[in-house]
Amino acid sequence: MAIPTSDTEKFLPKCERCELRGVVSFQVKLESLYQLASEVVALRDPQQVLDTGLSHCLSLTQSKFGFIGLSSKDEGTIAIVAIQGFDAKPDFFDQYRVIPLRRNIFGNAIIENRSVISNDTLNDPAQVGQPPGHPPVRSFLGVPLKVREETIGMIGVANKTTDY
Secondary structure, eight states: OOOOOHHHHTTSOHHHHHHHHHHHHHHHHHHHHHHHHHHHHHOOOHHHHHHHHHHHHHHHHTOSEEEEEEEOTTSSEEEEEEEESOOOOHHHHHHHSEEEOOSSTTTHHHHTTSOEEESOGGGOTTOOOOOTTOOOOSOEEEEEEEETTEEEEEEEEEOOSSOO
């Protein structure tokens, strides 16, 4: 299907233009997921797989920063294994690489095994604050990371300029 130019597009009824843009947007996202799958298959280093996956998630969601966290066996903590999009003091990661898993915007993706969206984290009742040195989070999307049926962690992205 050829993508109409803006000249052609202006002759389409408004609903058809919106639908066409949605199809194009969906196609771009599918192509991005295919590219991610192709890249990950070629990688051998687990850290490269995590970093590549996170990079694609940030791009797909148009988010400023994000992380991948893996749950401990007892599910009482989560270890941050990949993080991108903000620079913190070196001791920040040493101090907060393993954090307690609790009911909040962040932890509910794992505890409740569901996606969590908050487009106004400052006023979200599940917000419990952030550690010193963490960049401000205005919006958040957390998705459980699964292997088959088992939730093993989560991917979290933050601060998209529009709503998730």
